[in-house]
Amino acid sequence: MNSFGSSYFMVRASNALNRYVLMGFYREQPQILIPSGASSVQASRESMSKLQSDVLREAISGILSDSKEKQRKFTETVELQIGLKNYDPQKDKRFSGSVKLPHIPRPKMRVCMLGDAQHVEEAEKMGLDYMDVEGLKKLNKNKKLVKKLAKKYHAFLASEAVIKQIPRLLGPGLNKAGKFPTLVTHQESLEAKVNETKATVKFQLKKVLCMGVAVGNCSMEEKQIFQNVQLSVNFLVSLLKKNWQNVRCLYLKTTMGKPYRIF
């Protein structure tokens, strides 16, 4: 029995969500998806999700209720754990990168705008923390101050005019913190870029065959976690040469909770 019903749908990325191929739909809220061409439908059928949506939904309910039972002093992250098979980390291509999720898994992420005059004004209106070139110059390339700035925020955005000056103004401090800014142009919405930054998660397979990816948190709606999991799973599977044949198991768990198997 096919958990997605009798018809298959595929959507090409919309403007905000531009890295994935989404298959299927959430039962309570069917989304109208536009099929996009013979070759893509063919491809989607080959890498069709073997993730049963009812199993996933039950797991999500399970982990959320477990989390409510034993309340922690912080909002727990929901993590997708992937076990691979038929994959050799020494020989096969590197499995690492980042994926943008449809729903922000980390809303409390602190982002700082290193902006030119226009972006500074926009940031102020949005209530987004910012610094201008003068502020950066005041740091005087002092390593300790740059490190302090890097620690204060999870991520940085920078205008085109500013981003090119950063190596000269700040040295490699932001590089070393792993927080070099992402470019924002004036052609795109600053708010959208902030959301994009908050919604992007990294994944990296090191020398072993298992990996974890953050896909949500316990204060999100079940439906949102569902969509985040579906998207990230389908994206990651599309990067594996044997697609689902490379996936041994999938688990979902909260930071402090017990794992629920979903594949």
Add this chain to the structure above:
Amino acid sequence: MEATEMEVEEGQPAHSSSKSSKRFGLRNSIQTNFGDDYVFQISAKEDWTAMAVSLSTNAVKLYSPATGQYLGECKGHTATVNHISFLGPMTPHLLHSCSSDGTIRAWDTRTFQQVSSVHAGPSQEVFSFSFCGSGDLLAGGCKSQILLWDWRNMKPMACLAECHVEDVTQVHFIPGTQKKLLSASVDGLICIFDATGDVNDDDHLESVMNVGTSIGKVGFFGLKNQKLWCLTHIETLSVWDWKDANVEADFQEARSFASDSSTQDHVDYFVDCHCSNGDNRLWVVGGTNLGTIGYFPVNYSDKVIGSPEAILRGGHTGVVRSVLPSSNILGGHPQNHGIFGWTGGEDGRLCCWWSDEISDLSRAWMSSALAVRLPRTHRNTRYQPY
């Protein structure tokens, strides 16, 4: 072997959207091992008398590109060989390789013996290396560090440890510059350094470009090598002007774009990018998990990936890891024998492709834009494999 001209057929291809396609077929297929080992990379000597092939056995085998004859094997690395290159400052017989065993070694390809090696340090891995134009500096990309050696006396010179926080998958001395060094890493950053004098992170970091995700391969192209293509591990492609640190095109959906323009295959990954000598054209080589690869032209000003101008089918049965086109050789070379190039993949095979007036085994297509016209000499004998 006498030289042959690569014929450019003006006729209509039987099936293909491109009018100026050229027919290529599988000429030769060599099994490099009888186990499950992969071919990682193929690198050829400048005069094309030998080509080196790195395998997942941690060894490098040498073959003749003209005949496919096995020449010998360079053994010594104790972990994955990550990069090999003949483009060193010394004699053309020297092959250099770097490995996850933390060494960069030089091999004499006439004797297959190791002649020198430098070590990056305990529990280090070297993912990429590059020699500067004048030959005295060697840069190695390691785990979050870039190491520099003075190659004349094999002494370590500098360690740049502040600019990357993940594996440095690529280092390149920028062609046409004094000593500008470019590095790219799993952390998503491309850094440009000035490697003259006493090199350190604080003062020599010139510019940083944030690609946003784990970078696999980069390369220079364009009239003055001022453009940079970048392939990531999530199979996206971007084109940059590295001098101005500007992104010119960003194909987040590169696989879909390429697949949409191809009537037959769904592109699962990218092998490499190919550029033509002396102008701004760029192709991206996309492949399927079943072993077909295609050369897709990249129009980075209009942000479009066009229909494949060459499709090489029927050679490989698995992921293709390396493509070595002979048209890379400046001005063509009489020893090319009309060969389009060699490809290697996870099936352990080396495939040689050329004009299919010789072979009817499989069909492949190429546009005249990729061809190099060689002086025609008369061929007396058919190709004899034995």
